[in-house]
Amino acid sequence: MSKSLQAIRGMNDILPEQTPLWRYLEGSVASLLDGYGYRQIRMPIVEFTELFKRSIGEVTDIVEKEMYTFADRNGDSLTLRPEGTAACVRAVLEHGLAGAGQTQKLWYIGPMFRHERPQKGRYRQFHQIGVEVFNLDGPDIDAELIVLTWRLWGLLGIRDAVTLELNSLGTSEARATYREALVEYLAARADQLDEDSRRRLSSNPLRILDSKSPETQALLIDAPKLADYLDDESRVHFEGLKARLDVAGIPYVINPKLVRGLDYYSKTVFEWVTDQLGAQGTVCAGGRYDGLVEQMGGKPTPGVGFAMGIERLVLMVETLGKVPAEIAxxxxxxxxxxxxxxxxxxxxxxxxxxxxxxxxxxxxxxxxxxxxxxxxxxxxxxxxxxxxxxxxxxxxxxxxxxxxxxxxxxxxxxxxxxxxxxxxxxxxx
The missing domain is CATH 3.40.50.800 (Anticodon-binding domain)
Structure with missing residues (x-):
């Protein structure tokens, strides 16, 4: 007997009983972003592998372990996109959308692909809504992104179940100085680090800050703090962001260990987290990436954005019993x-x-x-x-x-x- 055909592990069908809630969430986000003056862009699902190696960083978990990469018939190395920012930056550069200082406020929606261990709220094909802004470098636009997500949580009825965590990574120069101090501290205690952290010590030491190992976290208590190495420009920027969130009445927690998993972030990073989804606690995350466009071959161009997982939004709304009656x-x-x-x-x-x-x-x-x-x-x-x-x-x-x-x-x-x-x-x- 031939084996029955099934979907690939971690790549799920969204059945007719489920799609009404998906359409409701997608429509709510689209209407909100329209109201803030953001325009939709649609990028291909497949890109040249080099795009992600150059933007995300070759020593990140995504590039090292999680990408779906293959050679096409021409021998080119292609990858199913694992995230949307790099593809959006490529499109902006290719079509000259941010040239001559043009401001662009863009959003996109669609499937992303990472070869992770499937679990509730984390899948190998997952869906994201992403927002990217180019050529605005002040804390006002950082604040706007956070304010509009705060408004979305209110529209969906889940505001009481999420917490905003903030941090500043500073400029690349300030971060390099901090990295040296952190590596020096941890290298002297390498035998006390977990295996993943020892590997990251030479490749991506800032990721050790969000290690899940209790022993490593205990070791980090006395480690150098990123906040002590911030440059004046980043410090002023971060204070400006906090002032705007205070005026908007949005509560937040400063998390000095929040570094995000991608190499291209600088200055502001943030996450909306929840304790309603078990281990998968991040609902929306993003930050500033002022050096990414230049890193990918463009002129220096400030950038900031975020992404939210639709699967996790669906879980949140269902878990909290916030599905509107008319959706059913x-x-x-x-x-x-x-x-x-x-x-x-x-x-x-x-x-x-x-x-x-x-x-x-x-x-x-x-x-x-x-x-x-x-x-x-x-x-x-x-x-x-x-x-x-x-x-x-x-x-x-x-x-x-x-x-x-x-x-x-x-x-x-x-x-x-x-x-x-x-x-x-x-x-x-």
């Missing part, structure tokens, strides 16, 4: 028709109602069936009302209108009055 219902009206004359009339009626009630979700029964079977399908659809057309209704030029979600009585409504009647019924809470 996909159909408002279900038309039951008995006999071919009624079926023909039902088709005409349905199209007429769609014209008269824009946005109504209406399904006409297909496949005929008995009175009992059609009503069973109407109930299963989740519709609020069943519209009934049979021989008697056709003769009287009326439509039966039966509530399916309460104990109301079936009514007979004249064709000409039906749209007005249904509009009133569907407006009721």
């Amino acid at each position: 219902r996909q159909i408002d009206l279900y038309v039951c028709a008995f006999g071919e004359p009624a079926e023909l009339a039902a088709l005409s009626l349905a199209e007429r109602l769609r014209d008269q009630l824009p946005g109504v979700r209406l399904q006409v029964n297909a496949g005929a069936g008995s009175f009992k079977s059609q009503f069973k399908k109407a109930d299963k659809s989740g519709a609020l009302y069943a519209l009934i057309l049979g021989e008697d209704e056709l003769a009287q030029q009326v439509v039966g209108c039966k509530p399916l979600r309460d104990q109301g009585e079936q009514q007979s409504i004249a064709w000409d009055a039906l749209a007005e009647h249904l509009a009133t019924c569907l407006e009721q809470p």
Whole structure:
């Protein structure tokens, strides 16, 4: 017997029962970003591997362990994108979108790919919404990104379940000085580090700061602090950001060990975290990457952005019971028709109602069936009302209108009055 076909581990189908919540979340974010003046950009899923090696850093876990990389028929090394910022920067450079100091406020949405160990909230194909801003270097735009995410949490009803963590990584020069001091401190205690941290000591020592090892964290208590090595420019920038968040009334926690997992960050870094999702506590994260565009071959261009995982947003909204009631219902009206004359009339009626009630979700029964079977399908659809057309209704030029979600009585409504009647019924809470 041949093996049954299945999805690749960590790459999941999103079933029809799940997609309404996804569309609600995606639509909420899109509307919010439109309201703040951000424009959508769409990039390819596949890029040249060199793009990610150059931007993310060859000694990061993503590039070393997690990328889906392959050679195409021309022998080029290609990679399924593991994150969106590098691809967005490539597009901005390729099309000259940030030339001559042009400000760009962009957002994107789509699948990303990392070969990680699948677990709840972390998958090998996952979906992100990302925001990137170019040619604005002040703390005001950093604050705007955080403010708009704060507004999103309010819209979704999850604001009480998330905490904002902030840090400043300083400039690359300040960070290099700090790195030397940190390596000197840790190298003298290398035998006390966990295996991952010993490996990172020579390649990416700042990542040791967020080690999950309790022994390593205990060792870091007396280690040099990044805040003590900040340059004046970064310090002023960070104070400006905090002042704006204070004015906006957004609470935050300074986390000196927050460094993010990508090499291109500088100055501001932030994460929205939660204790509602177990080990996968980060809901949204980002920061400033003022050197990345130049690193990728462009002129010096300030940049800042964030990304949020849609899977984790879905989990948050479901876990906290914040799924709007209307999301679970996909159909408002279900038309039951008995006999071919009624079926023909039902088709005409349905199209007429769609014209008269824009946005109504209406399904006409297909496949005929008995009175009992059609009503069973109407109930299963989740519709609020069943519209009934049979021989008697056709003769009287009326439509039966039966509530399916309460104990109301079936009514007979004249064709000409039906749209007005249904509009009133569907407006009721």
